[in-house]
Amino acid sequence: MDLLEYQGKELLARHGIPVPLGRVARTSDEAVLAAREIGFPCAVKAQVQIGGRGKLGGIKIAADESQAQEHAEAILGMDIKGLTVHEVWIEGASEIASEYYASIVFDRSAKAPLVMLSTRGGMDIEEVAGQTPEAIATLHVDPLLGFQPFHGRRLAYEAGVDADVVRPVGAFLAALYATFAAEEAMLVEVNPLVVTPERTVVALDAKVTLDDNSLYRHPENGELRDLSAEDPQERMAKERHLTYVKLDGDIGILGNGAGLVMSTLDVVAQHGGAPANFLDAGGGAKAEAITAAVEVILSDPKVKAVLFNIFGGITRGDEVARGLIEAFEQIKPTVPFVVRLDGTNGALGRELLEAAKLPNVYAAATMDEAAARVVELARPEGHRQ
Amino acid sequence: MSVVVDRDTRLCVSGITGREGTFHTLNNRRYGTNVVSGVTPGKGGQDVEGIPVFDTFHEAVAQSGANTAMIFVPPPFAADSILEAADAGIATIIAITEGIPAHDELRVYTQLHRQGGVRLIGPNCPGVLSPGKANVGIIPADFFREGNVGVVSRSGTLTYQVGNELAQRGFGNSSIVGIGGDPVPGSSFVDIIALFEADPETELIVMSGEIGGQGEEEAADYIKANVTKPVVAYIAGFTAPPGKTMGHAGAIVSGTHGTAAAKAEALEANGVRVGKTPTEVADIVAALLGA
Numbered sequence: 001m002d003l004l005e006y007q008g009k010e011l012l013a014r015h016g017i018p019v020p021l022g023r024v025a026r027t028s029d030e031a032v033l034a035a036r037e038i039g040f041p042c043a044v045k046a047q048v049q050i051g052g053r054g055k056l057g058g059i060k061i062a063a064d065e066s067q068a069q070e071h072a073e074a075i076l077g078m079d080i081k082g083l084t085v086h087e088v089w090i091e092g093a094s095e096i097a098s099e100y101y102a103s104i105v106f107d108r109s110a111k112a113p114l115v116m117l118s119t120r121g122g123m124d125i126e127e128v129a130g131q132t133p134e135a136i137a138t139l140h141v142d143p144l145l146g147f148q149p150f151h152g153r154r155l156a157y158e159a160g161v162d163a164d165v166v167r168p169v170g171a172f173l174a175a176l177y178a179t180f181a182a183e184e185a186m187l188v189e190v191n192p193l194v195v196t197p198e199r200t201v202v203a204l205d206a207k208v209t210l211d212d213n214s215l216y217r218h219p220e221n222g223e224l225r226d227l228s229a230e231d232p233q234e235r236m237a238k239e240r241h242l243t244y245v246k247l248d249g250d251i252g253i254l255g256n257g258a259g260l261v262m263s264t265l266d267v268v269a270q271h272g273g274a275p276a277n278f279l280d281a282g283g284g285a286k287a288e289a290i291t292a293a294v295e296v297i298l299s300d301p302k303v304k305a306v307l308f309n310i311f312g313g314i315t316r317g318d319e320v321a322r323g324l325i326e327a328f329e330q331i332k333p334t335v336p337f338v339v340r341l342d343g344t345n346g347a348l349g350r351e352l353l354e355a356a357k358l359p360n361v362y363a364a365a366t367m368d369e370a371a372a373r374v375v376e377l378a379r380p381e382g383h384r385q
Numbered sequence: 386m387s388v389v390v391d392r393d394t395r396l397c398v399s400g401i402t403g404r405e406g407t408f409h410t411l412n413n414r415r416y417g418t419n420v421v422s423g424v425t426p427g428k429g430g431q432d433v434e435g436i437p438v439f440d441t442f443h444e445a446v447a448q449s450g451a452n453t454a455m456i457f458v459p460p461p462f463a464a465d466s467i468l469e470a471a472d473a474g475i476a477t478i479i480a481i482t483e484g485i486p487a488h489d490e491l492r493v494y495t496q497l498h499r500q501g502g503v504r505l506i507g508p509n510c511p512g513v514l515s516p517g518k519a520n521v522g523i524i525p526a527d528f529f530r531e532g533n534v535g536v537v538s539r540s541g542t543l544t545y546q547v548g549n550e551l552a553q554r555g556f557g558n559s560s561i562v563g564i565g566g567d568p569v570p571g572s573s574f575v576d577i578i579a580l581f582e583a584d585p586e587t588e589l590i591v592m593s594g595e596i597g598g599q600g601e602e603e604a605a606d607y608i609k610a611n612v613t614k615p616v617v618a619y620i621a622g623f624t625a626p627p628g629k630t631m632g633h634a635g636a637i638v639s640g641t642h643g644t645a646a647a648k649a650e651a652l653e654a655n656g657v658r659v660g661k662t663p664t665e666v667a668d669i670v671a672a673l674l675g676a
Contacts, residue, residue, distance in 0.1 A: 258566055262621035342549065
């Protein structure tokens with residue numbers, strides 16, 4: 001789960017990391033009140049999970065109330081790379097002596113947290129890594145030992161931070177690691193990490209990704225929401241406990257098992273089709289889950305045809321067929337379905353479907369055949385072969 | 386021969402008294418797996434269809450001689466159960482549980498690595514099937530028979546798809562190993578490919594990868610330097626958008642890292658044939674083994 005800047009900062013602050021004073025606002029009136037409370041000058045920052053929002057006009061400095069109102073009105077509702085801004089974060093403008101970069105990544109290859117520190121903050125770190133990799137100090141931390149003070153000193157000296165801030169930067173990294181470990185993050189990134197003229201260090205931005213599998217231990221984090229990234233189908237799927245990802249195309253996809261569904265999307269694309277979604281009905285899906293899944297897929301108005309690709313292991317083909325038959329009774333879909341049922345009880349499922357004589361439902365024997373058929377059915381009438 | 390599980394497997398199931406745990410344990414026994422015990426704290430002394438249940442792994446090892454563990458307990462208890470099995474001296478641990486927190490997996494991985502002598506398969510995996518010998522996990526064994534193709538995969542159902550295509554062309558399997566879809570798999574592609582390379586029964590290796598992580602790229606380098614047997618690969622997720630988790634916790638393209646294209650390219654550059662679809666994988670295998 002990716003957090004918005006202000007949600008990330010609140011998390012960092014909880015672990016003792018200095019962040020500028022700020023308030024979140026959802027209307028321009030709220031923004032003015034927040035700005036008045038914080039004082040001027042203040043920054044009005046669009047809350048979307050997209051890098052480079054500053055360059056796109058998503059961050060503005062307000063010198064007084066009328067500017068705060070003006071900027072909030074301009075930014076709220078704005079479209080930044082396809083995301084609509086629903087919230088702005090108003091925070092006191094910081095004085096900046098230097099801009100550094102600090103992050104901790106869950107390094108899957110090394111099987112250890114990777115801490116990174118650089119004095120080239122405020123720019124795209126991938127660019128820094130590409131052009132001057134030596135400008136980034138890196139260190140893996142033993143997850144059973146945790147972050148030690150010497151780790152902080154090593155990174156600070158290696159990165160070449162100003163001598164008088166070696167100690168506060170080390171303490172900052174220790175607190176960043178505490179956040180990473182305690183909140184079970186996959187990523188915590190602060191860019192820029194600002195050194196003020198008073199020689200204190202402050203997190204001016206925050207990018208935090210949490211591990212979805214650990215949210216049961218952090219119910220307060222599980223409730224955080226990002227209105228700009230919420231999609232109606234994805235929300236509906238979540239309520240029905242289905243694993244669904246919205247995509248851009250017009251062919252609805254349902255399969256069992258993440259790998260098989262990913263493969264199905266690829267094969268549909270190879271046949272010239274564009275998948276509308278990823279939907280994994282999961283292992284052992286029962287008829288009700290299938291019915292709910294059909295409902296979610298068809299709630300996307302772009303869907304012109306649907307492909308079911310099931311290779312039953314613990315999922316049974318007859319349950320899938322029953323779910324589809326039930327969905328036809330309840331929802332009465334108007335788009336064509338192509339169904340490929342194989343594996344456990346696949347033959348039984350195929351018999352049930354044949355006997356039900358559902359309108360506009362076509363059986364396919366293989367994954368390739370099914371993909372080719374659904375792509376053809378999704379084409380506009382005049383273009384069918 | 387086969388890898389990870391075989392006729393010498395003496396299986397103890399953690400979570401044997403749960404609904405799913407009981408169901409799959411009995412399925413595994415029906416297949417011929419030697420299931421010697423189960424563990425459920427507080428239910429020691431009971432039995433599941435004649436399989437004795439113990440309170441701890443230490444008791445289960447001492448009294449039933451278990452050498453392999455299958456973990457079927459829910460995510461909040463799974464890491465602890467894996468560590469307990471390892472502490473009790475079990476050398477092969479197969480974790481089926483999906484949804485274990487990534488930081489738990491990191492601690493478990495680090496501890497097992499330090500302890501040494503323990504092989505963890507999974508978590509979030511379908512298990513291991515050695516056709517004709519033993520089945521530990523949830524792989525529907527009916528679709529597979531004995532043969533000379535070793536399969537290693539991050540995805541369960543995709544394994545069935547690929548395996549079924551091979552079966553339809555007359556090929557069987559030495560073993561089918563699901564390494565799981567999580568960010569920190571206990572065993573990597575490299576670990577399992579090394580086992581297949583050393584297994585005399587295995588003549589060809591099929592690996593089925595997907596987006597996220599660097600496991601496929603690491604396997605590509607390893608294969609070039611160490612593997613003499615032909616390897617055929619499949620990668621799922623060419624159409625996956627960056628930043629979205631595609632079902633498996635580990636299946637996510639982060640920025641430009643972990644894309645299917647990069648993985649396929651790395652494999653092909655190191656002499657691994659990559660099929661564009663599961664069907665094409667089976668076609669390549671058939672061509673290589675001459676059927």
